[in-house]
Amino acid sequence: MGAEGLVAVFESELVAGLEAAGRVRNQVIGQVVALARECWERGLHNQVGMSLPTWLRVRCQWLSKQEACHILDVVRAGECDWGAALALAVVQGRTGVDRGALVARTMRRLVPCLTPEQAQDYAGIATDAAIDPQISDADLQVVCKKLLIDLLDEKPREETKDTAQALRTVSRRALGRGMTRFTVDAPEVEAALIDGVLNGPLAAPVPDKTALDEGGGLDLRSPGQRKFDALLMVLNRGMSNPGAPPSSGRASVMVTVTADPDTGKPAGAALSNTGAVLDAAQAGRLACIGDLTPIVLGEHGEPLSLGRTVRLATPGQFKALMVRDRHCTYPGCDVPGTWCDAHHIIWWCRGGGTDIAFLVLLCPRHHTLVHDKDLIATVAGSIVTWHV
Template structure:
């Protein structure tokens, strides 16, 4: 019995030693694997580690540079020039890194998770950047949504051009995208990006290059194409200033610009001096007051139907051009050149005072401004038409204008059976395509 117990104990010990050896071998392998992982990590650090290390190095370098600048009296002129050049390059690199992070944050939807746009979200994390700088960054981030803008996005992300100049390109491309095919759009992307990345081209010259390119595009298209491009490029933007003001920037097509100029050059903008109280307003202040006065009359009319015309224009053109018998242009007193079609469209909505010339440029007629629908007629049209009469349009009557189905320039009368409500967009469409309509009682039928 003793020998059997001894043999069994030795067998158990042997098994335990084998298991211990196996476990030790496994742990050695795990340790070796961990050592390899750590070694690889030390050789290829994580992106976050690289980012933090780079920023720490940059901060240390800037601290050293500031210390050297404190003793700037000992710096030579070449040192000053070189320092400024390298600081400029560093600023460009910093802006590129900032844009790259903003682009990634936007792609992941981080601003939207907290209910902010890109500008406000960045402002919380980069309070030292101005709203203008943040807006430029946002403009390029928005451009990144289109694959056709990859060259622009890469140029800013790689530090080949600052976000400021990239935003100029992005905003110009946004205006051109609706009217260009992909091939033509890519050509303009290359032209604009190459110019933005050229350090020899100043900001002013960059703006000039872009405006020249757009003008060249306009000139090579027909009249309708030009008007469409100008219409697509219209914009109205605002930016809060630090002094309690808001700056509005308007890009208006020619016809609309003529109306706006008609407001700010009207009698409302003239000095209102009296014998007792001279008008101390500047010219720009008077123009603002004129614009605000017209805007106020249109938005505060208690009956919903302003009794004043929308604008007053004096346009000089030949009678044959106005009637559409020939192709010509009209000239406003403020210098805008309008096509005959634009003049005929404005005749429906502005207090147009045409100075009509004969074949020998003699003045045939100055006047005929009393042709706008009366407030009573407008109210009746709103009840009858109940909105824009163009097929399929749902714009309510309050946002429509009274259109002469037989154009006023062609001798049409301002009567209920020749008037129909149209929204701004379809009013332009009707004039561009010379569409006709029939009015039968309370029903308007357009021949489209």
């Protein structure tokens, strides 16, 4: 029926039509899962060196990335004794692939801690919930979370510790509008360490004597923002400043930027090899704190120039900055140098060199502020002056 015809349809018939369309959609996706499972068993995706979700999206361009990953979750579950009934329910269209994938992911976390009989029982409970049309998606998530909690509560204390260790995980979900949500499930001991960061001195209010916005010297950050800044500071401390213990190797990130072929001036967004899309300010920030190699592309995507490879402050230079600056050089900030980044006062992405005369210490909070507001500083001997 066209739009004009639908206007005359009664409400009950509209609802019935939507429900029927939903059943048909589940049946279609169920057939896709059945075909994908056969392709998985034959290894068709491996023959061309692709993951199953990528291979499926090449063949079925109407599939979203999330749906393709859900199909993989159900296919993998179907290979297990506990997941056979779940996969069959999805193939027959009795439940959606997203609900089946939720159960499959939950069971994969539980199975290492269960006997085969227990795995069958828990999977049966979750599968029945996924099939039941009276149970909403939100309620199904509650069922899956309750299975995890019940598993921990039923076991002896020592066994519970081992189970909690097996269930540790970090998941990532894009929220849109430039935001990403990370969910962390941590055992009690590690949770206490994280609590120490989120509720410790690094997350305490810090009056800003030279606040740029209204409010005087008050710390205008919310408690949640202060906790985030504290966590980010700890992460930066572990990943930055090579050679300054404790320290770990930074991630190597390649960023491509389209540029004017005549002037070489970057234009538009930057794209990292991990798939992140960055604006100019974000790319500049990454250039200061990460092991980044800029690659400037011409009109047709050809490399025009490669970035300098010696860019990070060396361990010796960082020690010299510790002696010279001692703490964050931003006015009014006394965060110790061990928690700071080495910032190029002439940004690396703008041609600045890695020389002690052009490096200063900045805590992560003010490092971000300096990039966001494009602030500059001058160094005279051991005196760093920020022009705010």
